[in-house]
Amino acid sequence: MKEYKYKMLISYDGTNYFGWQIQKNKLTIQEAIQKELSKILKKNIKLIGAGRTDAKVHALEQVAHFSYNKKLDLKKVLFSLNSLLSDDIRKKNFASIRKALWKNSLWSPS
Template sequence: MFNYKLTIQYDGTNYAGWQIQKNAISVQQKISEAIEIITKEKINLIGAGRTDAGVHALGQVANFKVDVELDLYKFQYSLNSILPSDISITSSEKVNENFHARFDAKSRAYIYLISKIKSPFYDKYSYRLPYIAKMNITYLNKISKVLIGEHDFTSFSRKNTETENKVCDVKNIWWKETKNFILFYIQADRFLHGMVRTIIGTLLKTIEKKRDENYILEILNKKDRETAGEAVPTKGLFLYKVRY
């Protein structure tokens, strides 16, 4: 069989997340159906990360296997022609038969956009939070660093998650300010359901309450979702990059 790797961008606004679901439309479903139309084969599309409903992607990665070798230029053109305008295949390549988009990934990185101003062009893809312009980004970066390393992120994941192992290794985390935006970046080996948005909400809550990194450590150690802050909206979150 031939194994193919896709790099994907999508606007998650109209989808119930990446993963195929029974009673909702997902990104995985749309791409799988389009590939099956072209290849005339039933395929199993494996994604690197299961983004939640409403979350976007700049660099989602997936792979699938088929019996027939594909003309990649023609295949990618045809696939993008079939897919809706809010999903795009930005690259496609043939990879080793053993490549697995999810299990071979070394880390995933997400970015989150917070807009400082009201703009009709920013509203769909960022969380407008005017008061954040007054926040000390240097201090936000300082308190965020306490999350780097291996930690049990039970306090930052949804209560009803089926994942038993809540330990994640955060490799990098930072905030950056531009004229109109605050950009949040986080990279880890894996993420729990709702984890990134809850981390952001908790960090914002920490600085609002004028607390320090010990407050975040207390939340981590309690392993209780009720102690963490409210999750920020999904519309500002993007799966930025998957590293192998």
């Protein structure tokens, strides 16, 4: 069965979260998005972030991706996610991923 990869850009206010990565008994950005995305798609989805943030850290454009076995109506999924998630997490964009050509990271101390 063919798998499709989807990339999303996420903005969030991390004040109420314990960072990006799922942690036992802690509310995280990855868990919040993954939970709602799994509900929408009616399948357990594993969301993979391009990097991690620590507790209470914000992001303007966190990149994450997931795989799914069907083509999606990305506008509908984006609307649904933004409707279900708390106001401090916003999906800004979705795209299908064809092939990754390179990885580039930029880090700037505050």
